[in-house]
Amino acid sequence: MRAVALVGLLILSSFGTVAAWQPQTQSGETIGLLNGNVDSIPIDQMPQVPQYGFWMLTREYPVPSTWVHDLADAGIECWSFLPQSAFHCELSGHTPLQLEKLEVNGMIKMPPSAKLHPDLLPSLEGKMTSWMMTEGFGMVSVVLSGDELPEDIHHRGDIEVLYHNYRWATLEVRTSGVHWLAGQSEVEWIEPKFERILYNDVADGVIAADVLRNATRMAGINSAWNALDGTGIIVAVADTGLDNGVNNTNMHPDFKDHIVGIHS
DSSP states (O other), X not given: OOOOOOOOOOOOOOOOOOSSOOOOOSSSOEEEETTEEEEOEEGGGSOSSOEEEEEEEEOSSSOOTTHHHHHHHTTOEEXXXXXXXXXXXXXXXXXXXXXXXXXXXXXXXXXXXXXXXXXXXXXXXXSSOOTTEETTEEEEEEEEXXXXXXXXXXXXXXXXXXEEETTEEEEEEEHHHHHHHHTOTTEEEEEEOOOOOOOHHHHHHHHTHHHHTOHHHHHHHOGGGTTOOSTTOOOOOOOGGGSOSSSSTTSOTTTTTOOSOOOO
C-alpha cells in the first residue's frame, strides 16, 4: 500500500462547470479550498453506478486516523488531505453504496478552476509578468492527484513534459494545454514555475552579520576583537528538527558531512 501523502495544497476555485454529475445541494460536507469552499454531494444523492478517477471524498468530522487505511484496504488510494474532512482519492469502479459502507458521506470532483494558481492564466494572457512565462507560452509546475501523468499528455502538441517524479512534474505549456490539464482527473494543481531566491537578508537579521563584518563595531563590543571583520566565519540558521543534533549516521542526509559545527 502506498504511503498516503497528506499535502496541504494551495488550491483555488471559482467552482465553475465540472465534468461530473453534480446536483445542487447545500447539505454536504464543506471542503475548504483557498479561494472558497465547495460542498460535497451527499452520498445518498449519487447515482448507484461505478465511479472512476479522482474524487474528493468526505466524512463526518473529526476524521479517525485509521479511516484512510480502511479506504486503502478497500482498494481506494487517497493522496491529498483537504480540510476539514476530505481526501482526494482514486476510485476504481466503486459504487456510492460501497463508499457509504466505508463511512463516506459525500463526494465531488475537483472543479478544473480549482486547480489553477491565480497568476497562471493572467501571465499566459500577457496581463502580468511571471518568471519563465510569456504570452501564450511558459513553464509550469504541476502537482498530480496520484503519481501518474494523464494518459494522452505525450500526444499533445501544446504540452511538453520536462520532468516527472512521483507526484510532481515540470511542463512547457501553451494556454490550450493548461486548459486541457485542468480538465484531467490526474492533475490536482498547476502553477507558474517560480524563481528560487535566497533570502539572505532574513538570515542576516537573525545572526546580525552586519555586526560581524564591521571591525569597529566588534571592537566596541570587546576591545580584544579589534581585528575581527567576519572573514572566514561560516554561519547558518537551520531547523534542527531534521536531525539529532550530532553529525553522525543519524543526521539528515542533506546535512551529513557538510557541518562545520553545531551550536545552540
